[in-house]
Amino acid sequence: xxxxxxxxxxxxxxxxxxxxxxxxxxxxxxxxxxxxxxxxxxxxxxxxxxxxxxxxxxxxxxxxxxxxxxxxxxxxxxxxxxxxxxxxxxxxxxxxxxxxxxxxxxxxxxxxxxxxxxxxxxxxxxxxxxxxxxxxxxxxxxxxxxxxxxxxxxxxxxxxxxxxxxxxxxxxxxxxxxxxxxxxxxxxxxxxxxxxxxxxxxxxxxxxxxxxxxxxxxxxxxxxxxxxxxxxxxxxxxxxxxxxxxxxxxxxxxxxxxxxxxxxxxxxxxxxxxxxxxxxxxxxxxxxxxxxxxxxxxxxxxxxxxxxxxxxxxxxxxxxxxxxxxxxxxxxxxxxxxxxxxxxxxxxxxxxxxxxxxxxxxxxxxxxxxxxxxxxxxxxxxxxxxxxxxxxxxxxxxxxxxxxxxxxxxxxxxxxxxxxxxxxxxxxxxxxxxxxxxxxxxxxxxxxxxxxxxxxxxxxxxxxxxxxxxxxxxxxxxxxxxxxxxxxxxxxxxxxxxxxxxxxxxxxxxxxxxxxxxxxxxxxxxxxxxxxxxxxxxxxxxxxxxxxxxxxxxxxxxxxxxxxxxxxxxxxxxxxxxxxxxxxxxxxxxxxxxxxxxxxxxxxxxxxxxxxxxxxxxxxxxxxxxxxxxxxxxxxxxxxxxxxxxxxxxxxxxxxxxxxxxxxxxxxxxxxxxxxxxxxxxxxxxxxxxxxxxxxxxxxxxxxxxxxxxxxxxxxxxxxxxxxxxxxxxxxxxxxxxxxxx
Amino acid sequence: xxxxxxxxxxxxxxxxxxxxxxxxxxxxxxxxxxxxxxxxxxxxxxxxxxxxxxxxxxxxxxxxxxxxxxxxxxxxxxxxxxxxxxxxxxxxxxxxxxxxxxxxxxxxxxxxxxxxxxxxxxxxx
Numbered sequence: 001x002x003x004x005x006x007x008x009x010x011x012x013x014x015x016x017x018x019x020x021x022x023x024x025x026x027x028x029x030x031x032x033x034x035x036x037x038x039x040x041x042x043x044x045x046x047x048x049x050x051x052x053x054x055x056x057x058x059x060x061x062x063x064x065x066x067x068x069x070x071x072x073x074x075x076x077x078x079x080x081x082x083x084x085x086x087x088x089x090x091x092x093x094x095x096x097x098x099x100x101x102x103x104x105x106x107x108x109x110x111x112x113x114x115x116x117x118x119x120x121x122x123x124x125x126x127x128x129x130x131x132x133x134x135x136x137x138x139x140x141x142x143x144x145x146x147x148x149x150x151x152x153x154x155x156x157x158x159x160x161x162x163x164x165x166x167x168x169x170x171x172x173x174x175x176x177x178x179x180x181x182x183x184x185x186x187x188x189x190x191x192x193x194x195x196x197x198x199x200x201x202x203x204x205x206x207x208x209x210x211x212x213x214x215x216x217x218x219x220x221x222x223x224x225x226x227x228x229x230x231x232x233x234x235x236x237x238x239x240x241x242x243x244x245x246x247x248x249x250x251x252x253x254x255x256x257x258x259x260x261x262x263x264x265x266x267x268x269x270x271x272x273x274x275x276x277x278x279x280x281x282x283x284x285x286x287x288x289x290x291x292x293x294x295x296x297x298x299x300x301x302x303x304x305x306x307x308x309x310x311x312x313x314x315x316x317x318x319x320x321x322x323x324x325x326x327x328x329x330x331x332x333x334x335x336x337x338x339x340x341x342x343x344x345x346x347x348x349x350x351x352x353x354x355x356x357x358x359x360x361x362x363x364x365x366x367x368x369x370x371x372x373x374x375x376x377x378x379x380x381x382x383x384x385x386x387x388x389x390x391x392x393x394x395x396x397x398x399x400x401x402x403x404x405x406x407x408x409x410x411x412x413x414x415x416x417x418x419x420x421x422x423x424x425x426x427x428x429x430x431x432x433x434x435x436x437x438x439x440x441x442x443x444x445x446x447x448x449x450x451x452x453x454x455x456x457x458x459x460x461x462x463x464x465x466x467x468x469x470x471x472x473x474x475x476x477x478x479x480x481x482x483x484x485x486x487x488x489x490x491x492x493x494x495x496x497x498x499x500x501x502x503x504x505x506x507x508x509x510x511x512x513x514x515x516x517x518x519x520x521x522x523x524x525x526x527x528x529x530x531x532x533x534x535x536x537x538x539x540x541x542x543x544x545x546x547x548x549x550x551x552x553x554x555x556x557x558x559x560x561x562x563x564x565x566x567x568x569x570x571x572x573x574x575x576x577x578x579x580x581x582x583x584x585x586x587x588x589x590x591x592x593x594x595x596x597x598x599x600x601x602x603x604x605x606x607x608x609x610x611x612x613x614x615x616x617x618x619x620x621x622x623x624x625x626x627x628x629x630x631x632x633x634x635x636x637x638x639x640x641x642x643x644x645x646x647x648x649x650x651x652x653x654x655x656x657x658x659x660x661x662x663x664x665x666x667x668x669x670x671x672x673x674x675x676x677x678x679x680x681x682x683x684x685x686x687x688x689x690x691x692x693x694x695x696x697x698x699x700x701x702x703x704x705x706x707x708x709x710x711x712x713x714x715x716x717x718x719x720x721x722x723x724x725x726x727x728x729x730x731x732x733x734x735x736x737x738x739x740x741x742x
Numbered sequence: 743x744x745x746x747x748x749x750x751x752x753x754x755x756x757x758x759x760x761x762x763x764x765x766x767x768x769x770x771x772x773x774x775x776x777x778x779x780x781x782x783x784x785x786x787x788x789x790x791x792x793x794x795x796x797x798x799x800x801x802x803x804x805x806x807x808x809x810x811x812x813x814x815x816x817x818x819x820x821x822x823x824x825x826x827x828x829x830x831x832x833x834x835x836x837x838x839x840x841x842x843x844x845x846x847x848x849x850x851x852x853x854x855x856x857x858x859x860x861x862x863x864x865x866x867x
Contacts, residue, residue, distance in 0.1 A: 620763050624793060648796060701796055
């Protein structure tokens with residue numbers, strides 16, 4: 001200590017009298033107390049102390065031991081400071097105390113020991129400084145930081161839950177959102193009312209937009225914590241109102257607080273929810289909840305479910321919780337706001353997902369029913385192509401039909417309803433049925449079209465349409481086909497023979513439904529190797545050229561076609577003409593196979609083929625058929641493997657894909673490359689498969705026979721497979737008649 | 743097309759045409775009928791099968807599997823090498839006794855392997 005030297009130094013310049021006056025008059029409150037053991041009685045205070053605190057030595061002496069403590073309101077560091085005092089060490093602490101005028105202020109109190117010569121501390125000198133301004137500012141800063149942090153956390157939580165709601169196909173979307181909410185409250189969960197309340201970890205988007213159900217009876221395992229409060233059937237007395245049902249019915253807006261220690265009617269929403277909640281909360285947290293807060297998850301028209309949060313009270317506190325809830329003190333404001341926002345967004349998202357799924361299913365089913373069909377025709381090589389231009393729909397105004405009317409008689413329709421919107425598709429669907437029914441009944445095309453005209457005039461189909469209807473009749477003697485056709489305002493079919501192209505432009509007439517004069521019938525004979533080409537204007541129509549120029553381009557392109565199969569002819573036309581179609585495109589290529597000529601001529605036709613197949617099981621067989629024929633045309637040996645791989649890939653597309661399936665084949669020079677494209681972006685999976693589950697082994701078969709992969713394409717995906725000519729493939733097996741080592 | 747014939751000990755399943763996803767709808771009913779007959783031996787005649795993929799294989803496997811659970815056996819007759827390959831990839835050859843000596847009455851266009859004639863291969867409905 002330097003006290004003594006300082007003391008003497010001060011005395012050298014300042015008298016004791018002056019010193020005591022100076023301390024007495026100092027602007028800072030000061031005091032001297034007795035020893036700790038004596039209860040630190042206040043022995044002296046200066047003027048500033050009296051002025052500030054409003055009490056002098058006399059006032060303080062009547063209070064008893066530790067009189068200064070009685071002035072203190074808040075004393076966050078008391079324990080540590082008292083330890084210093086007991087040990088005789090200087091002490092510094094910040095306390096809050098009242099000023100004389102009654103206002104509260106923060107004081108920094110510094111108390112130093114004044115040791116006697118024997119080392120005993122019998123007196124302390126204290127100085128207090130008003131630090132209110134500093135403390136308040138710091139507190140304000142901390143508080144605003146905390147508010148900011150909380151707001152950021154809340155916003156983050158809402159953003160994360162919104163992101164989760166963006167993908168309700170994910171089966172645990174709701175569970176993950178509830179997990180997020182558990183950062184705010186001890187427990188949270190979603191319930192959906194799909195024919196009665198059910199605990200929900202995700203949303204079954206395939207189920208219809210619900211919120212229906214007033215009887216809640218899904219099975220809940222027993223829980224020990226429910227007794228003796230079981231729902232007593234047939235005992236209406238003492239039952240509590242079913243507020244949860246009111247919330248579901250939209251009678252209450254919510255949120256509501258649900259007491260879990262009350263009795264509710266059996267199968268009531270509140271009763272069911274109480275039983276399910278108690279069991280779950282006890283299982284997950286170990287505590288028996290007293291009340292829960294229930295928010296409605298509202299869709300557009302009705303409440304779809306509930307978002308339930310537990311704020312952490314125990315069963316015995318239920319009464320108090322309800323009161324606190326009603327007073328708005330149950331949980332911090334921001335918690336309620338966040339839960340409310342999450343519940344509202346969840347409601348909208350679930351509603352949207354379910355409505356979308358319903359519309360999607362409806363559209364898919366209706367469109368599939370309207371898709372063109374191609375009958376397999378014995379003795380003819382037929383290739384069809386159908387590409388509606390509308391991105392949102394699988395059907396447009398164009399259509400074709402290939403009908404096996406009788407043995408050796410084939411009906412062929414190609415048509416185009418004006419426009420390519422939904423109304424055009426609907427008109428197409430009607431018109432197609434009309435043409436079909438008459439096609440099966442009557443044979444001569446002119447007669448068929450006359451009848452179609454009559455009916456269409458009466459049906460008031462809102463769109464005009466053009467079409468060609470043709471019949472092909474087989475003459476077994478020379479394997480020729482007699483063609484009869486009639487045209488209603490449609491572009492002429494083309495006949496390709498030995499590098500010459502002829503337009504079948506006889507029997508022209510006005511649009512369907514405007515047949516004022518009887519329809520004519522043109523005729524032609526198809527020989528082996530001949531190709532008939534039916535098409536809609538989408539194939540040739542471009543904004544930058546007239547239809548006439550387009551038709552000339554088509555004729556010119558057709559003369560250069562060298563392919564010896566219908567798919568090859570179609571491929572050559574598409575690759576040269578339909579790069580950027582602006583309208584729907586429908587094409588039918590009919591070729592009479594030439595068993596002799598087809599094998600002799602080597603063609604320069606490109607070794608790639610494509611087909612568009614509707615998403616239906618019958619397409620799998622057609623795809624196999626297509627690959628088989630293509631392999632034969634290209635002289636490829638791996639037909640058995642190719643058939644198998646195509647079958648598996650297309651089956652996957654039919655099972656899991658949406659929309660049309662595009663099949664493409666390429667001869668790469670060292671193996672066939674198969675591409676299957678569908679509109680489902682989810683990747684294909686190889687599963688371990690299970691004997692009792694169908695379809696688990698498809699990709700394993702592909703894997704054994706081919707290198708394969710996939711990539712996103714358009715709105716869906718493209719799966720490709722390149723056949724591997726290796727030992728163990730069925731083709732190899734067929735040659736060697738040996739089984740592979742297993 | 744799938745036909746079922748029975749004797750006192752044997753159920754014979756004669757399958758014709760394609761055995762793929764397009765035929766799947768009839769599988770459960772046939773499986774139920776075969777199981778209901780409770781014969782010790784199930785013979786699956788594949789002579790007239792034109793094509794079988796993993797869906798078809800899964801059907802045969804489910805038949806053989808339920809037979810084995812009752813202590814019965816399943817014989818596969820007239821299956822071509824590709825059919826056996828598919829069953830082998832599915833890890834199910836052990837479930838079948840493969841009758842390799844069987845001579846099919848009517849030589850059918852087996853699957854694959856350029857036996858198929860243009861313009862159109864035989865496609866039973």
